[in-house]
Amino acid sequence: MWQLYQFPLCPFSRKVRLLLAEKGVGYEPVRESPWLRRDEFLDMNPAGQTPVMIDTERGGMPLIDSAAICEYFEETVEKASMINGTAANRAEIRRLVAWFDTQFFREITAPLLEERMVKRLVHRMTPDAGMLREAMKAAVGHLDYIDYLLDHRTWLAGATMSLADLAAAAQISVADYLGGIDWKSHEQAKRWYVGMKSRPSFRPLLAERMEVISPPADYEKLDL
Amino acid sequence: MWQLYQFPLCPFSRKVRLLLAEKGVGYEPVRESPWLRRDEFLDMNPAGQTPVMIDTERGGMPLIDSAAICEYFEETVEKASMINGTAANRAEIRRLVAWFDTQFFREITAPLLEERMVKRLVHRMTPDAGMLREAMKAAVGHLDYIDYLLDHRTWLAGATMSLADLAAAAQISVADYLGGIDWKSHEQAKRWYVGMKSRPSFRPLLAERMEVISPPADYEKLDL
Ligand SMILES: N[C@@H](CCC(=O)N[C@@H](CS)C(=O)NCC(=O)O)C(=O)O
């Protein structure tokens, strides 16, 4: 049985969970709060980050880093290929996954997690309004870019759904939970996201809650 | 013909260049300074980062993000496979590539580039001694980790040379150019790095210079 070390608002764990659900791979989620820097967790992953996966039956080394984890399941489970097409298509998928995992995360998800989650849970502080404003402004730019991609394509990286869609939806869903997303004048991006939200792989994630922090009223809704 | 947009001290471009040289793929380097945020470059890569590759004959989309670029050439050029072995081996290679590309880069290469290159070229300022000290201290920890890996393995990710070795050597070589590496009491890591430096793929990189900034005397030497 696979175990997945994660917490409900980790966008990289969400990307992995969406992939596993699309592929029909079962796993047991194990709650890990990386900000606590637990010794046993650091022994497993010196980077101290979620997600980490371990195969409790077969033993062996843990799988670490969400990109490496996704490539592993792409290579070992044929069903629902999410890095598909020609080598050029695959490069475009990986470019966009990196875009959402690094640029979107750095400008939007990471500051929202810091201001609205870590400050609250760890430091018992209130969020910095300026930081929240910056993140929400950056989100508008990213939704513009998604609109632009969808002007030319059915899915973010091309004609079929791919890991790029899962990576984007994972980041957006966390940002949305933390109140950072305003869909106003982003019709295309909104339609695409409602499509993602209505997938069976997505429903269980949307039903989860992080202690103390509540999402906005329409977080789970399909009619935004 | 492939063109590679890069500058001499970009560690991600160095990783790609090492891979291309090991595989025998020819390319023309095109000088790009991402900190200038040139409009034409941003049109090509909205992330504004080097490396970017384009195929000038066949046209098509640019290849963007060093991880996506490396996967592309792994998939299309059989020679000198650098993401090799079982799916588990491949996951360990990708974990370590991500480790050097993100943790090593963030703690060591990025601050050294900022303090010793960007401040000098762009802002005409002197480096912050405290930041340099922090980066050099972090480098000691990373060399310890490389020693630890080499206690158990011939190469960083296992029994054969892999992209993990190229990624690590790329970051280290830039940090070394910028005076951030002290090999004292890191015999294993040093032996491994001298082996990397002596490869034909590495020699041309070591011969290049960045304007205004000179490397330490033993930067190119094989007898450290
Ligand atoms: N590149 C990693 C990033 C993972 C990551 O940043 N995880 C966050 C939680 S969302 C974390 O563990 N942060 C704690 C830390 O960096 O110390 C991946 O894709 O798995």
Ligand SMILES: N[C@@H](CCC(=O)N[C@@H](CS)C(=O)NCC(=O)O)C(=O)O
């Ligand atoms: N994830 C990217 C990172 C590339 C990167 O950070 N490149 C640096 C130069 S070493 C850059 O272009 N920085 C400018 C910026 O981030 O604005 C990759 O692996 O290609």
